[in-house]
Structures are given as C-alpha cells and as structure tokens.
Amino acid sequence: MARVVRFHQHGGPEVLRIEHVEVPLPGPGQVRIRVKALGLNRAEALLRAGSYIERPAFPSGLGLEAAGLVDAVGAGVTAFAPGDAVSIVPPQSMVRWPTYGELITLPAELVIKHPPALGWEAAAAVWMPYLTAYGALIDIAHLGPEDFVAVTAASSSVGLAAIQIANRVGATPIAITRTSAKACALRAAGAAHVIATAEVELGARLLDITGGAGVRVVLDAVGGPIFEPLTTAMSRGGILIEYGGLSAEPTPFPLFSVLSKTLTLRGYLVHEITGDPAKLEAAKAFILDGLASGAFQPVIARTFEFDQIVDAHRFLESNEQFGKIVVTV
Numbered sequence: 001m002a003r004v005v006r007f008h009q010h011g012g013p014e015v016l017r018i019e020h021v022e023v024p025l026p027g028p029g030q031v032r033i034r035v036k037a038l039g040l041n042r043a044e045a046l047l048r049a050g051s052y053i054e055r056p057a058f059p060s061g062l063g064l065e066a067a068g069l070v071d072a073v074g075a076g077v078t079a080f081a082p083g084d085a086v087s088i089v090p091p092q093s094m095v096r097w098p099t100y101g102e103l104i105t106l107p108a109e110l111v112i113k114h115p116p117a118l119g120w121e122a123a124a125a126v127w128m129p130y131l132t133a134y135g136a137l138i139d140i141a142h143l144g145p146e147d148f149v150a151v152t153a154a155s156s157s158v159g160l161a162a163i164q165i166a167n168r169v170g171a172t173p174i175a176i177t178r179t180s181a182k183a184c185a186l187r188a189a190g191a192a193h194v195i196a197t198a199e200v201e202l203g204a205r206l207l208d209i210t211g212g213a214g215v216r217v218v219l220d221a222v223g224g225p226i227f228e229p230l231t232t233a234m235s236r237g238g239i240l241i242e243y244g245g246l247s248a249e250p251t252p253f254p255l256f257s258v259l260s261k262t263l264t265l266r267g268y269l270v271h272e273i274t275g276d277p278a279k280l281e282a283a284k285a286f287i288l289d290g291l292a293s294g295a296f297q298p299v300i301a302r303t304f305e306f307d308q309i310v311d312a313h314r315f316l317e318s319n320e321q322f323g324k325i326v327v328t329v
Contacts, residue, residue: 001020001021001022002020002021002022002023002101002102002103003018003019003020003101003102003306004018004019004020004021004023004061004098004100004101004102004103005017005018005019005061005062005063005098005100005101005309006019006059006060006061006062007048007056007058007059007060007062008058008059009058010048010049010050011048011049012048012049013045013048013310013311013313013314013317014310015048016048016309016310016313018306018307018309019059021101023101023103023104023105024105025072025074026072026073026074026077026105027074027075027105028074028075028076029074029075029076029077029107029108029109030073030074030077030105030106030107030108031070031072031073031074031077031080031086031105031106031107031108031111032070032071032072032073032103032104032105033066033068033069033070033071033086033088033103033104033105033106033111034068034069034070034071034102034103035066035067035068035099035101035102035103035104035329036067036068036069036120036124036328036329037066037067037068037120037121037123037124037326037327037328037329038063038065038066038067038099038100038124038326038327038329039064039065039066039124039125039128039157039324039325039326039327040065040312040313040316040324040325040326040327041064041065041090041128041157042244042316043064043094044062044063044064044094044100044313044316045313045316045317047060047062047094047095048062048313054093054094054095055095056095057095060095060098061094061095061098061100061101062094062095062098062099062100063094063098063099063100063101063104064088064090064091064094064099064128065087065088065090065099065124065125065126065127065128066087066088066099066104066124067085067086067087067088067114067118067120067121067123067124068085068086068104068120068329069082069083069084069085069086070082070083070084070086070111071103073108074108077108079108080108080111080113084113085113085114085116085123086111086112086113086114087111087112087114087118087123087124087126087127088104088106088110088111088112088127089109089110089111089112089127089131089274089280089284090110090127090128090131090270090274091106091107091110091274092271092274092275097110100309100327101329102306102329109277110274112127112284112288114126114288114291115288115291115292118291118298120328121300121303121326121328122297122298122300124326125157125298125299125300125323125324125326126287126291126296126298127287128157128158128270129156129157129158129160129161129298129324130161130165130283130287130290130296130298131270131273131274131283131287132158132161132243132270133158133161133162133165133219134165134273134283134286134287135268135270135272135273135279135283136162136219136241136243136268137149137162137165137166137169137171137217137219137241138165138169138283138286139272139273139279139282139283140239140241140266140268141216141217141239141241143165143166143169143171143217144169144170144171145169145170145171146171147166147171147172147216147217148171148172148174148209148210148213148214148215148216148217149162149166149171149172149173149174149215149216149217149218149219150174150176150206150215150217150218150219150220150230150233151163151166151173151174151175151176151191151219152176152218152219152220152221152222152226152230153176153177153220153221153222153244153246154175154176154177154182154186154191154194155175155177155182155185155186155321155322155323156221156321156323157298157299157301157323157324158221158243159175159219159221160189160299160322160323161296161298162219163175163186163189163190163191164189164190164290164295164296164297165290165296166190167190167295168290168295168296171217172192172193173190173191173192173193174191174192174193174194174195174206174209174215175187175191175193175194175195176194176195176197176202177194177195177196177197178196178197178198179196179198179199180194180196180199182322183196185322189299193209195209197226201229202226202229202230202233203228203229203230203232203233204233206229206230206233207233210233210235213235214233214234214235214236214238214261215230215233215234215235215238216234216235216237216238216239217238217239217241218230218231218234218238218239218240218241219241219243220240220241220242220243220244221242221243221244221245221246222244222245222246222247223242223244223245223246223247223251224246224247224248224249224250224251225247225249225251225252226247227240227251227252227253227254228252228254228257231254231257231258231261231263231265232254232257234257234261234263235261236261236262237261237262237263237264238261238263238264239263239264239265239266240263240264240265240266241266241268242265242266242267242268243267243268243269243270298323298324299322299323299324300323300324300325300326301321301322301323301324301325302315302321302325302326303325303326303327303328304325304326304327304328305327305328306327306328306329308327309327312325312327
C-alpha cells in the first residue's frame with residue numbers, strides 16, 4: 001500500500017485527501033518510482049476545481065511533476081534500473097498518470113535521469129517550467145541575442161525559467177509584475193528590467209526600454225486588458241505567445257496593432273513539446289545542458305510536507321509565491 005492524493009469531487013483545496021492504495025508493478029514500457037518530492041502547478045488546482053482542459057472521473061489523482069528513485073521497471077525497459085535517481089516530464093494526462101503519491105508509475109519515455117548535483121526538490125521543479133518556457137521562446141519564437149522578450153507573471157516558475165533561458169541565449173528579459181514588491185528578487189533572478197504594471201504605464205515603459213523599437217517576443221500567462229499595452233509596444237512582425245489566462249477580465253483583440261505591425265498572437269500548450277518525440281529530445285538536451293552548466297537553477301518558493309498538501313494548494317492559489325512550490329514525500 002502507498003499513500004496517494006486523490007479527490008472525489010471538484011472544489012477548493014479541502015477536497016484533496018490522502019488515501020492508501022495498491023500500486024501495481026509497472027507494465028511493459030513503464031517505470032515505477034518511489035517519489036521523494038513533487039512540484040505543484042496551477043493546472044492541478046484547475047483540475048481539482050473543475051476548470052481544467054481535462055475532465056477527471058472520480059476518484060481522481062493529479063499531479064504533473066515529481067522526482068525520486070526508480071523502484072521497479074516493466075518489460076522492455078533498459079534505460080533505467082532500480083535505484084536510479086530520476087525526474088518526470090509532465091504527462092499529457094495527469095488523470096491517467098498522476099504524480100501526487102509515494103509510488104507512481106509512468107511511461108519510460110517520460111522519465112529522465114537528472115544531473116546528480118540537483119537535489120530532490122530542485123529536480124521536481126525543473127520540467128514543467130523549463131519545457132514550457134523552452135517551447136515558447138526557443139521552439140516557436142526562435143529567441144536570439146538581438147531580442148527583447150517581455151515576460152508576464154514573471155515571478156512564477158515559468159516566468160523565472162523564461163528569464164534564465166533568455167539570458168542563456170543572450171536575449172534581454174523584461175520581467176512584468178503587478179507591483180514593485182518583487183522587483184529586487186526578479187533582478188537577482190536575472191531580469192534586465194522590471195516593470196510594475198500597477199505603478200507605471202506598461203506600453204510606454206516597454207517602448208522606453210527598447211529605445212522605441214518595441215519588443216519582438218512576448219510570453220504571456222495573463223491575458224485580459226494587458227493585451228492592448230503589450231501589443232502596442234511590440235515591434236513589427238513580433239509574436240505574442242499566450243500560455244495561460246490568469247486574468248478574470250475579458251481579453252480584447254488588439255486589431256489595430258495586429259494589422260499595422262503584422263503581429264502573430266499564438267496560443268501554446270507545453271503538450272506541443274512533450275507530445276513530439278523529436279522536439280522533446282531537443283528540449284531535454286537544451287535544458288540538461290543549462291542545468292549542468294549552472295545557467296538554469298530552479299527557484300523554490302516554499303516546501304511543504306506530503307501531509308500538508310491542502311496547505312500547499314492554498315498557498316499555490318494565494319499568488320504570493322516566487323518560484324515553484326514543492327512537496328516532499
């Protein structure tokens with residue numbers, strides 16, 4: 001028997017329960033992992049609340065990231081052996097392959113041997129943020145040394161990963177946040193510039209930073225009214241990549257800016273990378289190289305114990321965190 005987190009109805013963090021279940025031996029092509037730490041993502045809160053792109057059958061598990069030791073391997077698995085330290089590429093379905101548990105089973109292709117220097121907490125905080133940021137900035141936008149990139153929700157784990165990736169390729173990251181409370185931390189994390197949208201006019205400040213040329217790449221997790229000042233400050237032929245929808249307000253279509261500057265507004269899911277073997281291999285190589293060099297360093301906001309999963313989800317929804325929330329098992 002192993003402890004796992006499940007929920008039997010949609011609702012707030014309080015619907016999460018720790019239950020004891022049998023975790024069978026892995027099937028062909030699968031790996032069973034004894035989890036040491038797991039990373040929390042907003043997608044898991046959305047699944048729990050009933051507003052995610054995936055619909056669960058109850059009782060449902062959840063979770064997209066974890067790190068631990070290989071416990072057993074199924075038939076045909078040769079790349080891993082019991083005792084290997086591994087971490088997890090986010091599965092396309094967390095309902096089918098949940099990670100909140102002491103023992104979890106996943107397809108071998110989603111399992112990675114991470115650099116030994118990473119501790120369990122950091123290893124559980126790598127793949128969702130860095131794959132998300134890589135797919136948007138490198139695979140889609142082809143970010144390069146001459147580029148300015150505006151990153152909204154910059155203190156999130158994806159935002160911080162995006163700042164590190166931008167610096168890795170020589171681009172100039174501009175962190176966008178609501179107030180200046182996190183400005184010093186964002187600069188310490190690698191942001192070349194920080195804009196507090198509640199304190200200055202976003203579009204004017206972006207144009208000022210870029211010398212009037214505008215920003216070619218925008219990575220946005222917010223949507224809503226911010227679309228208009230962002231696109232106003234983009235350069236001709238620029239691309240805005242939308243990977244979230246944190247704003248509760250309507251998102252206007254900035255018709256004039258899109259037409260006059262021939263902008264691309266692009267919706268994006270990390271599944272575009274994780275579901276394509278060739279793209280996933282390229283992303284893994286890029287991220288592992290950055291981790292090995294020290295250019296990529298996951299930022300941990302706060303760590304909770306497994307028994308505190310409800311409190312961890314409450315903190316996740318507080319929007320107070322700077323980086324990734326991790327739960328140790």
